[in-house]
Amino acid sequence: MTKIGTLAALALLAATSVHAAVTSKDWGTGPDGKAVELYTVTDGDLTVTITNFGAHIVSIEAPDRAGKKADVVLGYKDLDGYLAEKKAYLGAVVGRYGNRIAKGVFTLDGKTYQIPTNNNGNALHGGTVGFDRKVWSSKTLADGVELTYVSADGEMGFPGTLTAHVKYTLEGRSLHIEYSATTDKDTVLNLTNHSYFNLGGEGSGDILGEKIMINADRYTPVDAGLIPTGKLPSVKGTPFDFLKPTAIGARIEANDEQLKIAGGYDHNFVLNGGKELHVAAKVEDPKSGRTLTVTTTEPGVQFYSGNFLDGSATGVGGKPYVKHDGFCLETQHFPDSPNHPAFPSTELKPGQVMRSTTIFTFGVAK
Template sequence: MTTRWLKVMLLSMTTAMAAHGSVTKADFGKMPDGTAVDIYTLKSDAIEARITTYGARVVGIKTADRDGKVGDVVLGYNTLEEYLADNKTYFGAIVGRYGNRIAKGAFAIDGKTYEVPKNNNGNSLHGGTLGFDRMVWQGRAIADGVEMTLVSKDGDQGFPGTLTAHVRYTVHHNALRIDYSMSTDKATVVNLTNHAYFNLAGEGSGTILGEEMMIAADKFTPVDAGLIPTGELVPVEGTPFDFRKAYVIGARINDNNEQLKIAGGYDHNWVLRGANGETKTAARSYDPGSGRVLTVTTTEPGVQFYSGNFLDGSFKGKSGAAYTKNTGLCLETQHFPDSPNHPSFPTTLLKPGETRHSMTTFTFTTQAK
C-alpha cells in the first residue's frame, strides 16, 4: 500500500469518525423530592446539543455562523431551578401526552368520554397541568446520542392506558435527529413533539422577526378564539400564512388578519405536503445576519410555527437577557391540534399491539450573504 493511499484512508476514517458524536453525562441537580436530574452533552464535528432528563429537554444547541463563530441558538436556562420555576414556556421540552390543544379538555374513544385538565382558556394544552415536560425521564447513552424513556400510567392526567414513550436524540454531523417511539396497553391518544425555541442569531440576541421562513405547505388549519382548529384546511395562497416561498417573518405578522390577531402573531398548524409517515421537508429558517440556516424534516403530517407571541420578559435566559415577545420561534412537528375531536384529521389514536414511530431532524447549515 502506497503512502498516498494510506493518507487517503486515514483522512476518510478521521472524517467518518468526526461525523459521529461523543456523549457525556453530568449531574444537573435534584428535584424537590430528591430525584436526580442528569444532562447529556452530544457532540459531533459540527454541533453540540445538551439534553436534560427533566422533560427530556433540549437545553442548548451550539453551531457556527457563516464566519465560523459558534453560538447557542436555543432559548433556555443554565440551571434546573430556573426550569422548575417556569411553568409557562415549555422551553426545549418533549410535550405530551398530547402536544398542542384539545378542545374543552375532552375527547371520546370507542364511545367513552375522557376528560383531561383544562389549563389553557378552558382547553387542554400540552398534556395538562402536569405533562411530560414536568417529568424526569430515564436517560441512557446510546451511539451518537441519548435515549429518554418515560412510562405514563393509565389515568395520568385523565388519559387512558399506560403509555411507554422512547425519545432518541442523536447527532450526525450538522444535524440533531429526534426519533419517537410510543406504545400503550389500552387505546389512547398521543401527540408528542419537541418545543425548542430557536433564534438563529443566538439566544438572547433580539427578535426573530428579521429571519426568513419557508414552510412547505399549501394549507393551514385556522383556529377559533381559543386557538382550537375549526376543522377546515384553508389554502395559504393570498394570506400572510403563505410561506411556500421564503418571507421575512416580521413582514406580515401585524397585518389586518383575523387569524394573526387571535394568536398575536403566528401560532398555527400547517398541513405539510406528502403522506403521513413519509420523510419530507417541513420548514426552513434563515437568519441574514449570522448566515445560519435551520432546515426541519419530519415524518409528521403537520408543523406548528409559533413566533413566540406569549413571551413577555418574565424570564431571563442563559445569557441573562430577558426573553420578550418574538425572541424565539418554534417549529413543532406534530399531528394536528385537537385531532381526537376532528375525524377528518390524521388520527392520533394508538391501540394496544401497535407501536408508533416518527422522526424529526433539525439540520444546521450556513448561507453566504
C-alpha cells in the first residue's frame, strides 16, 4: 500500500472508530409522579443533553471558530424551569399537532373534533396539555436515546390511540431527530421540535445579526390569529425572501402587514424539495463563526424569530430571555392543514407508519 493509501485508510479508520458516548442521570419527578431522566450524548466536539420530560433538547454545546464551546439553544438550568414553563416551549417536542389549528376545530371522516384552545381562540401545539408536558418512556441507544409516548384515544380531543417515537442520535456534529408514529383510528399528526437557537451562545444577546438562508420560493401568509389564509404566494420581492443569506434583522422592521401581524417572523415556509432529505435552511453567526444547517424530509419549516419572548423565562445562564434572543426552525407539515385540503395531508390511518427525519448539523464558517 502506498503512503497516501495508508494515510487514507488510517483516516477512514479514525472516522469510523469514533462513537457517541451516552450517559444518564436522575433529573427529578414529573407532574404525574414519573421519574425524569437527563441524557448526555457526546460525539467529538458536540455535546447534547435531552430529557424525557416533553422530549426536550436541554442544551447543545458547539465550538466556535476558535474552538470555544457554548450552549447554542435556549433552556433552563433544571427541571423546575421546564415544569413551570407556560408558553415558550423551549426545546420541546410539540404535539399531537405542532403549530396551530384554527379555533381548535377540524373534521375527519365526516366527524368534527374540538381541541382545547390555548392561543387567541386557536389550538397551539396540541392544546392546553400537549406532548411537551408528558414524561416519555426512554431507552438508551449506543449513540443517543429513543423516547416513546402513548397518547390515549380522545386525549386533548384527538381521535385514536397514538404511539409516538422520537429518536435522538448524534453523529459527529450532526444531531439526527427521527420521528415515527402509529394509530388505531384515523387521526391527524404533526410532530416537530421547538428548539430556539442562538449561535452566539444562549444569553449572548439577540439573533438579528445572524444570517439565514431558507430554501423556499413560497410561504403561507397568516391572518390576525396567525392562521394560514390558504394562499401560497412567492417570497420574491418581500421580506420573506431568504433564498440568499440575509441577516434576520435586515427587514424585520419593514412596513409589511405580515411582519406587523406576527411582530416579526412567525411563518411557515414551503420548502423546495420532495419527500427525501433536503436542505431547509442554513444559518451563520458572523461573530462566532458557528453555522447551522437544517435538512429534513418535511414539506415546511416554521421560521420564528422569538417575537413573544418577554423576559418571563430565565435561562440556564441566569439571564431573562427577551424578544429576538433566539430563533426557531420547526420542520413540519403546514399549520392548520386539516382545514386546508390543498396543503400536504397530516392524516394518519391504522396500518400506516408516519416517519419523518430532521438533522441539525453544526459547523464553523471558513
